[in-house]
Amino acid sequence: MIPLLAFVVVGFFGNKFKGGGTAIAVLSAVAAFALSGVVSYAYLTGDLYSTSQPYVASIKWLAFGSYELNFGIYIDSLTCVMMLFSSFISMLIFVYSIGYMGGEGKKKRRYYAEISLFLAGMLGLVLSSNFLEMFIFWEIMGVCSYLLIGFWSYKHPEGDEASMKAASAAKKAFLVTRLGDVCFMAGLFVLLWTFTSLDFTVVFDAANIASAETGMVILGALLLFGGVIGKSAQFPLQDWLPDAMAGPTTVSALIHAATMVKAGVYLIARSYPLFIQNADVMLLVAIIGAVTAFIAATMALNNMNIKRVLAYSTISQLGYMVMALGAGGYLIAMEMQHGVPTAGILATVGFTAGVFHMMNHAFFKALLFMGAGSVIHATGTEDMRKMGGLSKKMRKTSWTMLIGCLSIAGFPLFSGFWSKDMILEATMEPSIAGLAAGDIFLFLFALAAITAFLTAFYMFRMWFMTFHGKPKDESIHCHGESPKSMTIPLIILSIFALGSGFLIFFGLGDIITFNVSGSGAYYFGGDGHTPAHIFDAIVTNIWTYVTMGLALIGILLAYLMYARSLINPARFNANGRSRVYRFLNARYFFPELYDQIALKLGFGVAKGIDYLDKNLIDGTVNGISNAVVGGSGALRKIQTGHVRDYVSLIALGVIAIMAILALLVFSGGI
C-alpha cells in the first residue's frame, strides 16, 4: 500500500504544477480521481479500516525548538469520501470547461493552471496529516480563488463595469476569507502550545485531549471555527460568496460544489474530537449554521441573477451542514460532559447527516451551476428576467436542471431529500432527548424547516423563470443546446443527484460516521446506522412528512406565481418598493456594514495614524522645539527643516521610553 500512496502524492504534485494545456489539466484531474478511487478502495477494504485506524504516513519536514513538523498524509474514511467526491466533480468540471472556456484563447493556459492548483490545494487539504499542512493548502486555495474570481477583470464578457466588479469581488473574497484565516492561524498557535504538536494523531488522541487544558482546547476549537466561518461563508462573513460570482461559472461550480467552501465544513468534521469537548461550542456552531441557512435563503427569494440565487442557496446549504454537525456534536458533548444519556447511536446522526449532505450537495450544486453555465453560455446573460422558454431550445439542460432543483428542494427520493431529512432529524434530537438547550434546538429546527420551504420556492422560481413560459426579451438570442463536453457532465451529474441519496443504504452510512469507542478513543468510520434503521427513522417520523409537505407547498407556490401567473409576485413586494424587498435586495445591508467598518475603521484609522504621525506628533514636537529654540523658527523654512522635528521626536522618544521603563520598574514592583 505504501508505494501506492507515495505515487498518489507524486501524482498530485507532479501533475498539478505544470499547468500546460487543456489536455494535461483534464488528464491530471482524471488521474487524481482514479488514484483517489484506488486509494479509497485500498483503504476501505484493508485491515486498517476494519480496525478503525487511520492510515498515516509522514516524513519529518523540519524541526525547530521543541516542535517537530511533519509532512504527510492521513487517510481515514472521511478523507476517502471527501477525496472521491471532490476529485470526481472537479474532473467533470474540467471536462465541462473545455466547452465553456473554449473561447478564451491564450488565457486558457492561466485558467487551467489555476484550477489545477485549486484542485491540488483541495486534495492536499483533505489528505493533510496535520493542521499546519492543512493551513498551507487552505491558503493556496485562497490565493487561487483570488486569481480565478478576478479572471475576467481584464475583459469581462459583460463589459467594463463587470470587469470592475470582478476585480473588487476578488479582493473582497480574499480579504474576508482572510479574516477567517487569521482565526485559523491563531488557532494553530493555541493548539501548538496546548499539544506541542499539530499532528492529527497527537491532537485527536483522547488521552492527550483529556490531559490538555480544557480552556485552551475550547479556545482552539473556537478559533478554528472562526476559520470555518470565513471559508465556508457562514454568518456574519457570508457576504463574499455572492460577489465571488463575478468569476467564470466553472470556477463558481468548483468553489461551491467541490472545493473551497467545503474545506470549512471539512475542517469541522475533521476536528470533531476537539469540537465535541464542549457542548456550548457545539451549540454555537449549530446556531450559526441555522441562522446562516435562514438568512441566505431569504436573500435568494428576490434576486434576479441566476448565479446569485445559486450562490445564496450554497450559503444556505452550507448552513445546513454546519448546523447538522453542531447538533450532532452537541449530543455527543452532552453525553461526555454531563453524562446525559442520549439515544446511543443516534447521537452520531448529526455527523453523518452533515457529511452526507456535503457530498450530495456537491453533486446537485455542481449540476445546477453547470446547468446555469450552459444557459449563460447560450444566452449571454445572467439576468433571469430576460430568460424564459428555454426548455424548448435546451432540452438536456432544462431536464438536468430540473433534477438538480428537485434534489436541492428535498423532493422525496432525490438525494437532497435523504440528507436534508437526516439533518432535520439531527436538529430535532436534542429537544426530543429533553436536553437543557432543547428549546433552542426546537427553534433551530423551525428555522431549518422554514428554510426548506424557502429553498423549494426560490429554486423553482428560478427554474420556471428560466425555462418556462415565453422568451421575455427578444434581444436575447439563444444559440440552442451547448456542446457535448458540457451536456455530458450534466447528465452524469444528474444521475448522481438523483441517486446518490440511496448510497446511504449501501454501506455509506457505515463509512461516514464518527464514534467514541468504549475506551474513549475517537475514530471515524466503522459502525454506523443500519440501513433499515435510517429508513425506519425517516419514514416513521412525522416531521419528515411535515418538511416534505413544506417543500411541496414551496414548489407549488413557485409554480402558481411564476409559471401560471395566478398569483402576481408584485403584490408581495409592492413592485419592488416594499421595505422587506429592498432590505433583502441590499442583503440585510451587510455589504454596507462591511464597507463602513472597513473604510471608516480600517482606512480611517490608517489615515488617522498617518495624520497623527505627520502632523500631530511632528506638530507637538514643533511646538516644543519652537519654544525651546525660540527665534530660530525661521530655519524651518529651508528644505531640511523637518529634520529638526525628527530630532526632537527622538529626544521625546527617549523621554517616553524612560517613562515607560520607570513605570514598569517602579510601579511593577519587580
Next chain:
Amino acid sequence: MLDMITDFVDFVMPVAPHFILLIAALIAPAIGMKSGKASAIFMLAAGLFALGVTGYMMYDGGYNGRVFENLYEFNQFTGFMIVLFLIVLCLVVVMSYGSSDNKKHHGEYYSLLAAATIGMMLVCASVDLISLFVGLELAGIMSIALVAFKKNDPRSSEAAVKYLIISGLSTALFLYGMSLIYGLTGTLNINEIVNALAGQEITWTYAVALVTMIAGFGFKIAVIPFHSWAPDVYEGAPTPVATFLAIGSKKMGFVVFFKIFLLLFVAVRATGEIQELQWLFAILAAVTMTVGNVVAISQTNIKRMLAYSSIAQGGYLLIVLAVASDYALVGGLFHMFTHVFMKGGAFIVVGALCARGLSENISDYRGLSRRAPLIAFAMGVFMFSLAGIPPLAGFWSKFILFSAGVDGGTWIWLIAFAVINSAISLYYYAKVVKAMYIDKGTTTEKVKVSFNFKFAIAVCAIATLAIGFFPGPIIEFCEFAVKAFIP
C-alpha cells in the same frame, strides 16, 4: 618568508572576509577609472569570493578564533551574519549596475558599498563596545555618502542630510550610554559587561544607560518613535542604496541589540527575572509593528510603502528581544534571512521598473502582469511572502518567530498582536498584487528589463520559493548560529 605568510594568514583568519573586502574596496576605484562594468564585476567577484571563504570557515563544525587582543571574533553566529551581509552586498552590486541612479563614479560607489559592508561585518564580529562602535560608524558614514550619491537630485541630498543629522544624534546617544556603562562596570568587553550588569539592581544610571543605547540603535532599525527618517530616506536615496539600508544596515542594528540585550536577558535568566526590560521591548514591538502596518496602508508610493513595511518587519523581529529564548533567536535569524530575499527582491523589482521609466506610484503598476509577466509573478511571490502566505519563505520565518512567543505563555498577547498585524499587512501587499494582476493598465506595452536585474530578481524569487518548500536546512543553519551565540 613562508613562515611570515602563514603567520599572517593565521593572524587575520578571524577577519578574513573583512580583509578580502577591504582589499577589494581599495582596488575598486582604480578599476572604476576605466569602466563601470569592470568595477561591478570585480566587486561581485570579491563578494562571492569572501562568501566562499566564509562558507569554508563555517564548514564542518566551523572555525573559531579571536584577533587583535580580543576585539574581534569569528564563530558560527558571526559567520551567519557575514554570509547574510555578503549576500546583501552581492544583490545590491548586481542591481546597482545598470541602475539609472548613478552614471558616474562607479569605482567609488562600489568602494563605498564594500566599506559599508565591512563596517556591518565588523559589528557582527565585535566583542568589545569600542570595536563595535568603529564598525557602526564605518557603516554609517559610508551609508550617508551612498544616500547622497544622486548628486543632482535634491531629494537625494535632502535625504542624506536628514540621515546625517539623525545618525549623528543616535551616535551621540549611543556614546553617552556607552560611557555610562563603562562607569558602571569598568569594562567595555561585552561579555564582561553583561555579566556585571546581570547581578545589578536597576538604578537610574543603569536605566539611562540602557535607554540611551536603545534609542541609539532604535534609529538604525527604525523602531517607533525613531522611525521618521526611514520613509524619507528610502524615498530619496537611489533605489539600490535604499535596498542596502532596508535589508542590510537594519540587520546590523538588530545584531547590536542581540549582542547587548539578548545576552543580558539570557545571563539574567540564570539568576532571576528581568521582566521589565523585556516588557519594554514587547511594548516597542507591538507599537512598531502596528504603526508600521497601519501607516503603510495609506501609502501610494511603493518605496514609502516598503519603508513602512520594513518598520513593521522590524517590529516582528523585536519579539525576539521580548521573548529572549534560544528558539526565538532562531526564528529571528531565520526571519532576517528570508527578509533579505523577499524585501530585497521587492526593492530590486522597484529599481528595475524605475530604470525602465515607471514611476514609484503603485498606480503605475497596473496591468503589469501583461507588460512583464515574469517580473509581476516574482513581485507577487515577494508580496505574498512578506505577508506570510504559506508555503513561501516568509510564512515559515514568521511562523517560527511567532510560535517562539507562544512557547512560554507570557507573550501570547504579543503574538496575538503580531498575527492580527500580519493580517492587516496583507491588505497593502495584496493591493500591489491587485494592481499588477487585476487592474487594467493604461498601456500594454512590454517592459524590457535588463539582464542583471532579471538575474537578481530570479535569485531572490527562487530563494523565496526554495526556502518555502525546504526550510529545514536554513533553520538548522540558524540553530548552529544560535548555539554559538548563546553559550
